[in-house]
Amino acid sequence: MQDPNTMQLRARMRSGRTPSIDSAHEPAAASFDTDDEAAGRAAPKEAIEQALEHEGRVDARAPLPDRRRHREIDDDAVADRAAVLTGGLILGLGLGGFVDGILLHQILQWHNMGSAVLPPTSMDAMMQNMRWDGLFHAATLALTIAGVLMLWREGRRGTAPATVGVLIGQMIFGWGIFNLVEGVVDHHLLGLHHVRDLPAHVPAYDWAFLAVGGVAFVVVGWLLARRAR
Secondary structure: OOOHHHHHHHHHHHOOOOHHHHHHHHHHHHHHHHHHHHHHHHHHHHHHHHHHHHOOOOOOOOOHHHHHHHHHHHHHHHHHHHHHOOHHHHHHHHHHHHHHHHHHHHHOOOOOOOOOOOOOOOHHHHHHHHHHHHHHHHHHHHHHHHHHHHHHHHHHHOOOOOOHHHHHHHHHHHHHHHHHHHHHHHHHHOOOOOOOOOOOOOHHHHHHHHHHHHHHHHHHHHHHHHHOO
């Protein structure tokens, strides 16, 4: 009669299982499950880092605090660029030109686009000045459309003005830039026209236009846009 332990050992060998094999399987399985859980926890973090690196916003080789600082610097740079050249600024350039043309050219009739070089004292001179005014308004219309399209693009990118105050500040800033450029170039350098050509030229109006409509608008618009952010 065989020993019961011997019989049990032979039965396990016939089934292809041995005590040593069983003992080897158990800890390996436990270790495999633990590795899977760790890999599962690490996968989302690695995927986020790879996505950010692909966008060029972080360097995967840099320590985590450095990456955060890098992202903050990038965000500040984007905000600074947005404060300098924006859809609101371009829209202010265009609308400022429209205000100049509608108010000073048509309602008050203080000047036309070329009234200093060709005074509108005859029908032919008036027609020529109207043509120049039309070209001026076409340019301001193009600026206005460009500003609207830039605002639309900023909205899609998430960089549009956060408040109405920011937008108004940007527009006043653009309006002031228009007045400065138009006043210096057209009134003083080229002498195409002056703020008050009709019925007579009044030089003080040109300087007041630069001081109030130019410098003051730029300063007020810039401060309003920065303060409202």
